[in-house]
Amino acid sequence: MFELDVRSRKPIYEQLVERLKELIITEILKTDEQLPSVRTLAQQLTINPNTIQKAYRELEVQGYIYSIKGKGSFVSPASPSPNTEKLSKVKSELIKLLSEAMYLGMSADELYKIIQEVEATVGGGIEDDQN
Template sequence: MFELDMRSRKPIYEQLVEKIKELIMNEVLKADEQLPSVRALATELTINPNTIQKAYRELESQGFIYSIKGKGSFVNPNNQTRDIEKIQSVKKDLEKLVLEALYLGIPAQEIIKLVQDLDASKGGGESHD
C-alpha cells in the first residue's frame, strides 16, 4: 500500500496518518472502502499493531475514517472533512511559496496581480465583490 520512513524523526503513527489521509484525499481509497485490518497492516508494514491502532484512532477523531465494531475501519464518505484538510494543505504550501517569492525580491503587488490574473483567467474561487 505504501512505505514508511523508519529513519524519520516523525513518529511512525503520524507518518501512517498522513499517508492514509493522502490516499483518501486523492481518492485512491474511496468512500466506505474498508481499510486493512490492524493485524494485516501491522504484518505488511512489520510494525507494532498498537501503532496501527493509534493511527486509526487519530484518523477517526479527525473524521477521515469510521469504525464498525467487529467489522473494521472504513473511509468516511463525508467529503467536507477532506475538503477542509486539502484547503489547509494548499494554503500552507501557498504561504511557503509567497514567502519565498517575497524573500527573492518579488514585490507583493506583483504577487497579488498574478493571483488576480489567474483568478480572472481560470474563473476560480468565490467572488467577494
C-alpha cells in the same frame, strides 16, 4: 500498500496518517472502502499494531475514516459541510508555505499551475467559494 521511513524524525504513526490521508484525498481509497485490519497492516509494515491503532484513531478524529465495531475501519464520505476549524488551520499553513515559496523566488503563475494540478487530481472542495 506503501512504505514508511523508519529513520525519519517524524513519528511512524504521523507518517501513516499522512499517507492514508493522501490515499483518501486522491480517491485511491474510495468512500466506504474497508481499510486493512490493524493486525494485517502491522504485519505488512512490520510495525507495532498499537502504532496502526493510534493512526486509525487520529484519522477517525479528523473525519477521514469511521469504525464499525467488529467489522473494521472504513473511508468516510467527503463531508458535505466544511470543517471550518480544520479549514482555518489548513489556510494558515498554506499562507506560510506560499509566502515561503514566493520568498524563495516562485512566481504566482507557478503557484497557480500547481493549484490547477492539485485541483485536477483531488476533486472535492467548495464550488464558487471565493474566500
